[in-house]
Amino acid sequence: MSLNRVNASDIVKKQFQYKLKAYVGVFTSLVVVQIIALIFSYGGTGGGFSSSNGIDVRYQTYTVDNVIVLTSLWALIHAIILTTKKDWQHAFPFVGNSWTNNLSNILLLLFASIIAAVLTVLSAFAIRVIIFHFVNEDLFRSYTFFLTAENILSGWYVLTFHFFFICAIGYFLGTVSRIHPMLPILVPVIMIGLLIVFEQIHQGFMIEIATFYYEETNPALFFVKMVTTSTILFAVSVFISNRTEVRT
Amino acid sequence: MKLVECDNLTKRIYGNNALDGITFTLHENKITGLIGRNGAGKTTLMKILAGYWRETSGTVKVFSERPFQNLIVSANAIYVDDQMTFHQSLTLGDILEEAERFYPNWDKGLAERLFDYFSFHPKSKHDALSKGRKSTFNMIIGLASKCKLTLFDEPTTGMDASVRKDFYRALLKDYLAHPRSIIISSHHLEEIEDVLEEIILIDEGKVFLYQSMDELKEYAQGISGKTDILKPLLDDVEVIYKTEIGAGNTYAVVRANSPVIEQARQYGMAIGPVAPNDLCIYLTAKHKGGIDDVFK
Numbered sequence: 168m169s170l171n172r173v174n175a176s177d178i179v180k181k182q183f184q185y186k187l188k189a190y191v192g193v194f195t196s197l198v199v200v201q202i203i204a205l206i207f208s209y210g211g212t213g214g215g216f217s218s219s220n221g222i223d224v225r226y227q228t229y230t231v232d233n234v235i236v237l238t239s240l241w242a243l244i245h246a247i248i249l250t251t252k253k254d255w256q257h258a259f260p261f262v263g264n265s266w267t268n269n270l271s272n273i274l275l276l277l278f279a280s281i282i283a284a285v286l287t288v289l290s291a292f293a294i295r296v297i298i299f300h301f302v303n304e305d306l307f308r309s310y311t312f313f314l315t316a317e318n319i320l321s322g323w324y325v326l327t328f329h330f331f332f333i334c335a336i337g338y339f340l341g342t343v344s345r346i347h348p349m350l351p352i353l354v355p356v357i358m359i360g361l362l363i364v365f366e367q368i369h370q371g372f373m374i375e376i377a378t379f380y381y382e383e384t385n386p387a388l389f390f391v392k393m394v395t396t397s398t399i400l401f402a403v404s405v406f407i408s409n410r411t412e413v414r415t
Numbered sequence: 416m417k418l419v420e421c422d423n424l425t426k427r428i429y430g431n432n433a434l435d436g437i438t439f440t441l442h443e444n445k446i447t448g449l450i451g452r453n454g455a456g457k458t459t460l461m462k463i464l465a466g467y468w469r470e471t472s473g474t475v476k477v478f479s480e481r482p483f484q485n486l487i488v489s490a491n492a493i494y495v496d497d498q499m500t501f502h503q504s505l506t507l508g509d510i511l512e513e514a515e516r517f518y519p520n521w522d523k524g525l526a527e528r529l530f531d532y533f534s535f536h537p538k539s540k541h542d543a544l545s546k547g548r549k550s551t552f553n554m555i556i557g558l559a560s561k562c563k564l565t566l567f568d569e570p571t572t573g574m575d576a577s578v579r580k581d582f583y584r585a586l587l588k589d590y591l592a593h594p595r596s597i598i599i600s601s602h603h604l605e606e607i608e609d610v611l612e613e614i615i616l617i618d619e620g621k622v623f624l625y626q627s628m629d630e631l632k633e634y635a636q637g638i639s640g641k642t643d644i645l646k647p648l649l650d651d652v653e654v655i656y657k658t659e660i661g662a663g664n665t666y667a668v669v670r671a672n673s674p675v676i677e678q679a680r681q682y683g684m685a686i687g688p689v690a691p692n693d694l695c696i697y698l699t700a701k702h703k704g705g706i707d708d709v710f711k
Contacts, residue, residue, distance in 0.1 A: 170478055170563060171519045173490040178517075185513050189502035257502050261517035264466070264484040409484065412468045 182271035200241045204234040234290045242330045246337025265409045276334040284326035328393040335397035342404040418443045423473035433459040435620035448614040449600040456620040457600040461566045465494035495557035496568035501541045508537030518560040526559035546573030567599045604692035618699040631691050639666040640684030648675050656697035
């Protein structure tokens with residue numbers, strides 16, 4: 168019997184297909200999360216009241232912010248779950264090593280981010296349809312009610328990288344937590360602690376970070392910032408997990 | 416071709432040497448038994464050979480490659496134990512389909528025939544199977560993948576007697592049709608001794624004995640006779656095992672070339688072969704008298 172030669176890219180492809188099948192729950196939970204978020208959005212995400220010259224104006228804004236926030240949470244949690252010991256072991260009954268397993272995980276997260284971004288953009292339509300039909304008020308439609316092709320594309324573009332970035336953070340935190348049994352508790356404590364300390368030392372630290380990534384209006388620069396940070400996080404994760412043993 | 420080469424292979428786990436300088440070379444196309452007591456290092460050795468665990472020191476080569484995280488080793492070797500887990504979302508049918516995509520030598524016909532013979536249902540979930548059924552299913556994957564090196568770690572855990580028998584028979588038939596290297600670890604040497612060609616006996620992380628099955632069967636002889644006559648004979652020779660049976664009788668196991676055997680024969684004592692399973696237990700016993708010593 169001769170040795171079967173295999174190449175890594177072929178195995179990554181097979182593992183990716185295997186994971187699409189095995190992690191079907193990632194996509195069903197995405198749908199559930201988005202439906203829940205839409206229900207939460209039904210009441211409106213902001214509003215106010217103003218009055219002048221005897222005219223009272225009460226206004227209510229509807230956005231898909233809830234959908235974005237909850238879907239980000241979904242992305243974070245699934246990325247962490249992928250790195251847990253149990254899931255890591257699930258990936259090893261068949262051919263593969265840490266390297267191919269990491270790559271196929273990242274591909275899966277990228278694919279999930281693309282789908283999540285598509286659904287989130289579509290939820291912007293859904294919320295409009297829901298409000299239009301079910302809110303019992305005469306609507307004053309601002310110009311943002313109508314989505315242009317550019318809105319849709321840029322929304323999808325930004326959200327894809329946003330979710331992928333969140334996945335990279337989750338994957339990184341999950342991988343770091345696997346180094347020592349105490350870290351799953353310590354990592355969140357240290358992370359939150361660091362954020363508080365930085366905020367105390369330098370007021371507005373968190374806002375500056377958010378601004379750096381999310382107030383970027385140049386699409387190319389946004390891409391560079393997001394992809395570079397995600398790549399660094401994934402690279403460190405891959406480096407750490409390639410050194411760990413599998414299957415206990 | 417040398418299939419497996421270990422040279423002074425050591426593995427430390429939490430400060431203990433699970434493997435302590437293992438050296439052996441395994442040649443192709445044999446069924447080898449990996450025998451040892453609990454905690455002797457059988458699983459550790461197999462996981463290192465499969466590329467799951469990293470060696471601490473020494474060298475280990477499988478197909479002339481270092482196995483840890485090696486894709487070629489992963490594609491040509493399969494490790495089967497009762498800890499094999501699959502995603503909950505996959506049915507047994509899905510798992511077989513996926514295994515077929517991953518293993519180039521996958522024998523679909525054999526997998527399906529075994530699957531039907533053991534009356535599995537393709538829509539069942541792996542998690543929902545009982546311990547013995549899980550082992551049976553894992554065994555199907557191990558056999559049908561037809562890897563150049565197949566590692567079975569306690570494959571019969573939880574299986575009932577008839578399935579065990581079927582398993583060893585299936586293993587032997589499949590091996591004869593498609594010779595390849597198979598390593599089986601087990602506590603039940605008496606069950607697998609007919610299948611094995613050679614055994615590696617490991618104890619406390621070291622290779623204690625590496626012999627063909629035939630050599631092992633002739634390794635030692637058992638003598639039983641009156642204690643007052645037998646005991647003095649045993650004084651100056653290497654005794655593998657000695658115990659008192661009944662009143663005034665002693666049973667002793669000595670090397671087959673020991674001069675005691677001839678002397679015992681002259682006294683008319685009963686001399687007979689020692690079952691390989693018993694021999695392995697005697698050889699690796701921590702105390703010469705076994706559990707009886709505890710109650711003295």
